[in-house]
Amino acid sequence: MKVLVVGGLGFLGKRFIRKWSQIHELIIFDREKPFEPTENDLPLIAIEKGTVEDGKIYDMVRKYKPEVVIHLAALSGLRKCEDNPYEAFKVNVFGTFNVSKACLENDSKLIFISSREVYGETFDKESTENDSLRPNNVYGLTKMIGESIIKHESEKHGLDYTILRLTNVYGPEAGLRGANRIIETAIKEKKIRINGGNQLLNLVYVDDIIDLLMLVVSDKRSSKQIFNVGSEDTVTIKEFAEKVSRSLDGNIEFEYFPQIKFETISFRPSLMKLEAVFGFRAKTDLKTGIEKTIDWYANNVN
Secondary structure, three states, rough: EEEEEEEOOOOOHHHHHHOOOOOOOOEEOOOOOOOOHHHHHHHHHEEEEEOOOOHHHHHHHHHHHOOOEEEEEOOOHHHHHHHHHHHHHHHHHHHHHHHHHHHHHOOOEEEEHHHHHHOEEEEEEOOOOOOOOOOOOHHHHHHHHHHHHHHHHHHHHHOOOEEEEEEEEEEEOOOOOHHHHHHHHHHHHHHEEEOOOOOOEEEEHHHHHHHHHHHHHHHHOOOOEEEEEEEOOOOEEHHHHHHHHHHHHOOOOEEEEEOOOOOOOOOOOHHHHHHHHOOOOOOOHHHHHHHHHHHHHHHHHH
């Protein structure tokens, strides 16, 4: 199958390439400088440079005619979006409009990576795919609008899509963001900085997401569906930091700061739909995922 991975050199994209380039024909589209593929990356068809905000995404879809487009490109990070709202709307909203229109033109299926942040707080026991969306921040708002664009294109023009609302993804190669920020600073500085501490995280290991993407690419049961994607591991930021500390033998200093005002406090996802449709559960428990991430940093980061 021919798959165009938009934002293919980011956290999820690089992991997807490494695992599935031998199975699918991949085209990588990213704003970063293209790299030269190695034998392990083959059979990549091409690596193209560009952004979702400009018109080149249309050219890419016309040129390669992918059966599936995985839309990973986004301005992410809550603080980055709050500090750069214009850029967030340009990339996450107008960019998603361009990707969806390009997919519609070629009759490509669109897999859109959304976020738990579209929900805001969980008001009942768990947030289900049918709940109202009340985002607390710019990132969640732009992802919610991106979803609305895709659903509109589907209802009016027949776009095939799958929307995946990811919870807190962590693991090797994530960079200094989210849960990985805690892991990396603990390793490098023997210190963990915590804003607040009682906010709930639902943590899912990156390779479990990559396995699910493989299912969604080829399984027709995902057509025109929205899924929460997470794990059984819901903990507070403080509890997560303590688990990281224990995995590093406990010699870690904790520093506490006020909670960031645009962060969601209480979020618990319902994963029943994902399991009912695909029988899918994240298989990497939190302890194992933390240890794998620490091992990666130890071998790859100076």
